[in-house]
Amino acid sequence: MTTVKKSVAVLGLGSMGAALAEALLEAGHVTVWNRTPGRAEGLVARGARCAGSVAEAVTAGEIVLVCILDYGDIGSLLEQQGGGRAALQGRVVVNVTNGSPEEARAMAERVTALGASYLDGGIMAVPEIIARPEAFVLYSGSREAFEAHRGVLDAFARSVYLGEDPGLAPVHDLALLSGMYGMFGGFLHAVALVRSAGGPVAEFTTTLLQPWLGAMAGSLPAMAAQIDSGDYSVTGSPLAMQVAHDSIGDVSRAQGVSPELFAPLFALMERRVADGHGAEGLAGLVELVHPR
Secondary structure: OOOEEEEEEEEOHHHHHHHHHHHHHHOOOEEEEEHHHHHHHHHHHHEEEEOOHHHHHHHHOOOOEEEEOOOOHHHHHHHHOOOOOHHHHOEEEEOOOOOOOHHHHHHHHHHHHHHOOEEEEEEEEEHOOOOOOEEEEEEEEEEHHHHHHHHOOOOOEEEEEOOOOHHHHHHHHHHHHHHHEEEEEHHHHHHHHHHOOOHHHHHHHHHHEEEEEEEEOOOHHHHHHHHHHHHOOOOOOHHHHHHOHHHHHHHHHHHOOOOOOOOHHHHHHHHHOOOOOOOOOOOHHHHHHHHO
């Protein structure tokens, strides 16, 4: 990854904050702060500087990276403990705390009112893969700040800029997590069925399910194009055919497996058909969860 020597202050040394700080040690001078100072000991041993207060950390960093648990604490952390405008003027605040689009936009207003630039970030990684190629972070907010400091941001993960609206990073973060949880829900239902028949779950997953899901993932770009165009017609496997029988639900119940992970999707499929869209494919269900 690109290495740019700049000073960074990291506020919050939970498992993720500590991983970010460790990766940043290779990219510049890192000052860290945590409510429990003892968490900084390992980082200090590797070259970080531990600040005795938020204000001391903020004044030491061109970039102030905030990674704490509660979004509601960030404003007071910067405004009161961090020294407010006097300390933040001209700095860049990069907030990677999980929040909502509304919270990101409100925080951007508060931070810019203090004279700093603002970037909201969504970390698409677990601490163990920070600084590895598969990790990436979504950013939205000040384009100028992102372009000026991308070299530092790339030190802990591939940086993906989404736009000036600070709310874009949290929306995309939650959208990606939604796709992940949907996949995990399908996995859990699938292996429950296999287990109910006495089959080995690990073997089924590696030899059959994982390759099958990989093949099916290849259809997502075409479905996405349908959603953008609004044309959901298909030549094979229309919804009417897929809901002719609730085979998955019926067999699940017969095997003692609850269908509750699958049932909501099947209910939407039935509803779309009842509304006269039986010739469509699955992509058309988006109109039920987010009508145009």
